[in-house]
Amino acid sequence: YMSVLAPTASMAVTIFLAYNMCGLYGYALAALGMLSTMAIALTIDAYGPISDNAGGFAEMADMGSEIRDITDALDAAGNTTAAIGKGFAIGSAAFVGLALYGAYISRAQIKMVNIFDER
Structure with a gap:
């Protein structure tokens, strides 16, 4: 779990700074x-599946153990x-x-969202 600490913290700081500097526009620029x-x-x-397929092709063609070691x-x-x-894809999402x-709350002109209100 320690490996996600630095990326999560940097994303949180980016969100905080972008919103405080330019509001929703700054946050949209951070996402962009x-x-x-x-x-x-x-x-x-895409590198992973390509290299995996290369290994499969080398095995099916009986190319030798040194080729298979490389693949x-x-x-x-x-x-x-x-x-x-x-x-990276999860962070982008x-x-x-x-x-x-x-963008939705800005377009709908919602001033405040109360997450504790069940309505």
């Missing part, structure tokens, strides 16, 4: 900044990058979800 690197994040996330190392790296990509909620 998170999404601006999405092309690289998707590329990193196994690539597959291990691919699994690591896939985990990183998934964490949190940012965009809050930005969408902020």
Whole structure:
């Protein structure tokens, strides 16, 4: 659980600062900044299945143990990058979800949301 402490804290600080500096507009810009690197994040996330398929092809073609050792190392790296990509996707979804909620309450001109009121 310690591995999520720094990313969660940095996202919380970003949300706090963006909202305090520019309101909902600042928060929307923070979400846009998170999404601006999405092309690289998707590329990193796609590395895992590609390297796994390369290992499967090498095994089906009986290419030898040295090739399979290389593809196994690539597959291990691919699994690591896939985990990183998934964490980035979850963080992006949190940012965009809050930005969408902020856009909704702004457009609907809702002044205050009371989470303890069951109505």
